[in-house]
Amino acid sequence: MILITGGAGYIGSHINKMLHENGHETVVIDNLVTGHAEAVKWGKPEIADLCDIDRLRFLFDKYGFDTVFHFAAYAYVGESVKEPAKYYRNNVANTINLLDVMREYNTKRIVFSSSCATYGIPESVPIKEDMLQKPINPYGRTKLMMEQILRDYNEAYGIDYCCLRYFNAAGADPDGEIGENHDPETHLIPLVLDAAADESKSISIYGTDYPTPDGSCIRDYIHVKDLADAHVRAMDYLVKGNKSCCINLGNGTGFSVLEVIDAAKRVTGKNICVKVSPRRPGDPPELIGSNELAENLLGWEPRFKDIDTIISHAWRWHQKLLQ
Numbered sequence: 001m002i003l004i005t006g007g008a009g010y011i012g013s014h015i016n017k018m019l020h021e022n023g024h025e026t027v028v029i030d031n032l033v034t035g036h037a038e039a040v041k042w043g044k045p046e047i048a049d050l051c052d053i054d055r056l057r058f059l060f061d062k063y064g065f066d067t068v069f070h071f072a073a074y075a076y077v078g079e080s081v082k083e084p085a086k087y088y089r090n091n092v093a094n095t096i097n098l099l100d101v102m103r104e105y106n107t108k109r110i111v112f113s114s115s116c117a118t119y120g121i122p123e124s125v126p127i128k129e130d131m132l133q134k135p136i137n138p139y140g141r142t143k144l145m146m147e148q149i150l151r152d153y154n155e156a157y158g159i160d161y162c163c164l165r166y167f168n169a170a171g172a173d174p175d176g177e178i179g180e181n182h183d184p185e186t187h188l189i190p191l192v193l194d195a196a197a198d199e200s201k202s203i204s205i206y207g208t209d210y211p212t213p214d215g216s217c218i219r220d221y222i223h224v225k226d227l228a229d230a231h232v233r234a235m236d237y238l239v240k241g242n243k244s245c246c247i248n249l250g251n252g253t254g255f256s257v258l259e260v261i262d263a264a265k266r267v268t269g270k271n272i273c274v275k276v277s278p279r280r281p282g283d284p285p286e287l288i289g290s291n292e293l294a295e296n297l298l299g300w301e302p303r304f305k306d307i308d309t310i311i312s313h314a315w316r317w318h319q320k321l322l323q
Contacts, residue, residue, distance in 0.1 A: 001063045002026045002235075003107075004043070005050065005098065006071030008035025011113065011169055011227060013178045015069055016042050018228040027063050030072070039178050050094035053101060060105040067109040067235055068102060070095065073142070076186060077117070080139035091142035096149065103157050109238045110150070111231055114163040114246065116220075116289060118144040121282070125254075126290040129165070129246055136282050147246060154244050162234040167220035167250035167289045169227055171310040172317035179317030180224075189221070189311060192261055193318045196270040203272060205257050207279035210286075216257035218286040220250040223304035223313070233298040245297060250289030255307045263307045267315050 002019060006012045007028030012035070019026050019042075026043030037045065044063075048055045050072055073091045074080070080087040102110065117140030118133045135141045143165075150161040170189050172179030180190050188203075195203040208215040230249050238244075255263070265272055294300045304310055 001065050002067045003065040004028045004069045006030055008039050009071055010180050012071040013039040014224045014228040015231045018232055050097050053097045056101045060101055065107050069111045071113045077137050077139045080137055084138040087138045087142050092145050095146055099153055108159055110161050111234045112161055112163045114147055114165045115143045116165050116167045121284045125286050125288045128290045129248055129293050160238050161244045162238055163246040165248050167222055169224050170221040171223040171313045174313050176316050188260055189314050192264045193315055195272045196264055196268040202275045204275045204277045206277050208276055212256055212285055214256050214258045217283055218254035218256045220254050220288045221310055222249060222251045222302060223310050226302040226304055230300045233300050237298055247294050248289040251302050251305050252291040254288040263311050267308055267311045
């Protein structure tokens, strides 16, 4: 039996679907603060908060989990700067609760949702896993802390882990069953699609004077179904007894803000109002991840690399939300 924490969220729900398609039994626990109950279309839903260690013990005793996928974290960078206590309490302290209950019930495998935010502003791209990790906000620091804690728990208690450092998750289930639905929404692609769907809205470009071909920031967008595939492969990797590890997950190529907007215009056939705003502090010109380690260890490479494909799946989901 597999436990998915935060499985009512964007990424967790896609992993839940893929695990179900691969014949696995899942239990989804979520406090539904940011998740959506309707996204739990597979497995057994349980309302729980990781701060409630007795509730966790009850669920571990009830189901007997052998593997945990952990997505239950707050993930707004700006909010983490304003409310660091909220982030350290949930992303670190509550995850330690989870690990301690795993110890009690002899659950020895965890696939951990980490982030490229652990690198901070990289010295060069593409970013490789052995590069310096120097996060520039509390959110990134919570993810780095948990990577370090997992190493210690592995050495002391034998809990095996695979930390997956995402770049920009994007797109939606190609079947249109689930997709991205944040409140507030901060990700570029759904914000661009909001502007495409409603001509009264606009999309802001924060800086057009970066040292990139068109002056706007370049980011690595990875389709959420490719993310799901990598997670299932990470579990299989651990089941085979391989060494715990941290791995980047990205598309391996980047697209600028202006390129994303142009692709959205092509896909939707809509005009999109654009506003140019000043740079945001801490925004590096380019973030692209190397996929070499993921390919070597997991046999994984993204299938949905084309930005038009990513946006077309997101647009189909976006239109469904508006119905």
